[in-house]
Amino acid sequence: MVVYVLLAVAIAAEVTGTVSLKLSDGFSKLLPSLVVIVSYGLAFVLLGRVLALGMPVGVAYAVWAALGVALVALIGALFLGETMNVPMILGLLLVIGGVVLLELGRA
Numbered sequence: 001m002v003v004y005v006l007l008a009v010a011i012a013a014e015v016t017g018t019v020s021l022k023l024s025d026g027f028s029k030l031l032p033s034l035v036v037i038v039s040y041g042l043a044f045v046l047l048g049r050v051l052a053l054g055m056p057v058g059v060a061y062a063v064w065a066a067l068g069v070a071l072v073a074l075i076g077a078l079f080l081g082e083t084m085n086v087p088m089i090l091g092l093l094l095v096i097g098g099v100v101l102l103e104l105g106r107a
Helices: 002-023 030-052 057-079 086-106
Strands: none
Touching: 002 030, 002 057, 030 057, 057 086
């Protein structure tokens, strides 16, 4: 269970870093730029810990990538004025579905 909590925090840190990257305006704004550096650092340290605890790299990265993409897309649509349409939503659902199947196959 700890491995999933660490992975969730790693994903949250990566999403925070990615959104802050947008807000940093090409690293021209100090605070968002610092958040990018700290968030990505934390995300990779935690992902490394998840892998050290035994989660297969394929599963960890699939969950990381799928949830990261979905969360960043949702945050972009809800808070950053980015567009989201039906094909994009279906694509996100397919990515998440693929990760669920990977996890089920591991079990």
